[in-house]
Amino acid sequence: MKYIRKVRRYFNRPEKPVFSYSELKTLGIPEKYAKVLIYNMIKRKEIYRVRKGWYTFHSDPLVFIFTLPPNTAYYGLGFAAHLYKAWDQVPNPEILTYVAPRKIRSGTYFFLNTPIIVRRISKKMFFGYKLLMYNRWYIPVSSPEKTLIDMVYYDYPFLDEILPSLIEIINFNDLRKMLPDNSSLERKVKICLKKYNLIL
Secondary structure (H helix, E strand, O other): OOHHHHHHHHHHHOOOOOEOOOOHHHHHHHHHHHHHHHHHHHHHHOOEEEOOOOEEEEEOOOHHHHOOOOOOOEEEHHHHHHHHOOOOOOOOOOOEEOOOOOOOOOEEEEOOEEEEEEEEEHHOOOOHHHHEEEEOOEEEEOOOOOOOOHHHOOOOOEEEEEEHHHHHHHHHHHHHHHOOOHHHHHHHHHHHHHHHOOOO
């Protein structure tokens, strides 16, 4: 019982969205007992397995991103547009990260019956995100400007549906600063905006 109390005390806190199996060792919990402890707590639905080696007390799919190293990932694309209320649809959360495939494989993960899509993004393209308060946590989310850039970059299938609302919250000065001059990406973004008589 003393180990269970330790786990609850250290990991069942609002500021601790997830914890790893390796962190149990720092509490002095023997490895064999730790496996049994985790198994029983999952069985009782006191904690949830987020992905291999990662667990949480919180029944919120968005804690998934906290299993990745800090400042290496953000929520983006249609899910970011939804968070900014630029899209009425509730899409699957999409995470863009430059640590794939070293720290996590790209692809679709299922947590709490929610598909979570992990995409690889180059370190060069990893910029333009901020922290948004969501429930009890600050989560990294691409800015409206970077959301547009990423949608063009990934050829996002719902861009035309989202763009009319998204451009209403875009700061075009910030957008210009983010786009590399004379690049194919800049040209593609300008083509998208031209449909709405907007010149970048």
